Amino acid sequence: MADLTHSAVDSLLGLLTGAIKNEFRLLGGVQGDIQFIKDEMDSMNGFLLHLTKMQTEHDDQLRAWMKQVRDIAYIADDCMELYMRDLRPTESGFWALIRHLPVLLRTVPARRRLAKKIRKLKDRVREVGERRLRYGVTVPEAKPKPKPVSKDITTDKSREKFLRALEVVEDDHRSTGVPSPSFSTAIHQLPYDLATDAGTVIEKIRVKCVPDHVESMKMLLRALYAYPHGTKEELESLEDKLNRRAADVPNEVMVFCYSKLSTHYKSCLQYLTAFLDEASISRTSLVRRWVAEGLVVRDKGKELQTMEEAGECCFNELVFRGFVRPATRVDTGPKIKSCNMESSVREFVIAITQSENFVAGGLPTHFDYQLDIRKIVQGQPQQQPLQRQRPWNIWDGLCAVPREPQQDDDDGKLHPMDKVVQKLKNLPEEYRLNVLDLGGCKGLKKCHLKSICKVLSIKYLSLRNTDVSRLPRAINNLWKLQTLDVRQTDLHPSDTAHIVLPNLKHLLAGSINRAGDEIESLSTVQMPRKIGRSTKTEVLRHVQILDGKVEPELQQVGHLKQLRKLGVVLSGSEDNIKHLLRTISKLSECLRSLSVWITAPPPMAGDGGGVTLDNKEGTDGISSSPPKYLESLNIKYFKGTSTSGSLPPWIEGLKLLSKITLRDTQLSANGLRILGKLESLCCLRLRRGSYTEDNISLKKGDFPKLQFLLIDQVCPTIRIAFEADAAPKLQRVVWTFDKNKKMEIMAGTISGIDNLRSLKELELNGDWIDREDYVNQALAAHPKYPLLRCSFPDSFFTGPTAHEVSITET
Incomplete structure (x- = not known):
């Protein structure tokens, strides 16, 4: 409990510090109350830090006091955030302050009421502090400083080496059923010399954990490795507890490991x-x-x-x-x-x-309400009751069981969303609801969202995979909102154009649509017109930029110096591409992921023109300043308009590029060779229209780090060949055939499987027949016996495959 209470108080202290720095804006007298609250909470925070380091259990009296501190920290945090909400204009500068004056005047009564609450809160804080002394809740003795670490355990390589040692332990135990010398290998990699100081104690603990509780022993070794300040005395105490509670070894080990967490x-x-x-x-x-x-x-x-x-x-x-x-x-x-x-x-x-x-x-109030709302949404009726039920996934709307929009049922009960709104209306004024995830919820209407937008404390709002169609302008009231997720929705595109959220970090939108067998499109929302004001934005994908607005909107995007992921949808005119490349160049130091979908052909596409993400003039574009830290690239041209066989030359200089997805790029064999020279490429997805030739051949020395290759309905007839020493680290190959044509696999259709030394899995999807059982024979002859997965039309083409990841995934 001390850990969670400390986090609550720590968060409050940061807010109070910011409030004091702006005390000249506060109503008279309140800054003194805030300073007193800060000083008291600072002292309580120091006390809580001592409690988190205690090895003894907290008694009931101490827990009761900590619960009071936690509750008062949440209330103080809520009051301060509401008080400061209208004090700062969303923009900087003199004229912004002038425009903000009406807001300041309008909120004077509300801020005066909050000022009175802050004064009452001051008395309550004083009472909680005096109560600790009155009931003798004393400060524990400080622990001695931990000894320095002699080994460097912070590098990823050292951790990987240690984990490999633990994997050997597990493999040896599975094969023999008894401990092996591999345990000693793992122990010797600990950050301090336990083999000398506490080797005997660790051996005694190992005897109690192995063979029945191997996972507990592995968890213990991980904790000792990650926490470099352990002592022999602590391990002896653990051994004593295991002797006294032999039937509860896993729990005692987990308690020990939990105590080593920050x-x-x-x-x-x-x-x-x-x-x-x-x-x-x-x-x-x-x-x-x-x-x-x-x-x-x-x-x-x-x-x-x-x-x-x-x-x-x-x-x-x-x-x-x-x-x-x-x-x-x-x-x-x-x-x-x-x-x-x-x-x-x-x-x-x-x-x-x-x-x-x-x-x-x-539960703390803000968690309690989240759980209640989750249970309400979870209780919605299912759209297809005959399907096998699965738990509703609060984390990922795509995993939710589809729901039918419902009105009041026969028993007069409210629709779940009406229940949620009713609960939100009953929230106390100073209450904060930080997270609201309605992913997968059906029956969500604009009137529901208007009520949700009155909960001004929301920082995370997910409407993913809901049937919401309109977004109210009241969304701008959520001035603290950091994440807005509207993926897999049919939201009206223009509803996001008016969004002005100064703290927005993640705007996630877009839904892939398939129209017939040939066209694949991405429906999404429009770029917020004032996105430049959201200077904290880190993820912006996918947003559509309309013709006539490309230059001003991309200019604003170019000022987002914290932007890590950018996904845009626009037409393929030369001016649009030029503005886009100029923006990418401005973001060269921060951009990590780029996705570009061209939705319409350039004006002269029928006369030999084409689309390519390159500045042909070579000036004022991306060639002079490529996104050198780019890790992921996703390109889709309008069908049939790409410049055949070409790739933007700046791609060759992206040393950190690890994932590429291509659609309708009409890549030639020479373009594939260019991709094969990328030193860091781990994942290559070639989707419909991305490749023009009938043969895909990975040459010797190409794709040195490629691990995953996806070939998705690239062309009706195709052959794949893997030459010796090509893609030496390739582990998984997924090949999806054209669903309108039966594929006949025979010798030469896919060759060189034996050259893929690291291959673990081959997946074939579509209507196909292996006339000579060639694939099974090739896999059986492979030294690592790769797994063969198959999907056929009756099951495969009813939905997305296991390997297919949405373009809007972040």
């Missing part, structure tokens, strides 16, 4: 309490929720680190320590796409949160 990492792990029933959890969604809830802090010495990068570090740490395990990974390498928790870890998280009065004693 305060904020504990809070992030406790946050998963709200999602214990989910089959999988999206990494990006989880990290953004952590940030929205204020659970993430930057690492010391990394002032330039973004909050989302800090959240990624927290996620990776929880995975490394074994509390969270990978469910799916991206095609480009080891990066985790989604995760879940083992049943034993789930039970532990429940127990630890209950013991810290996080669940059993009542």
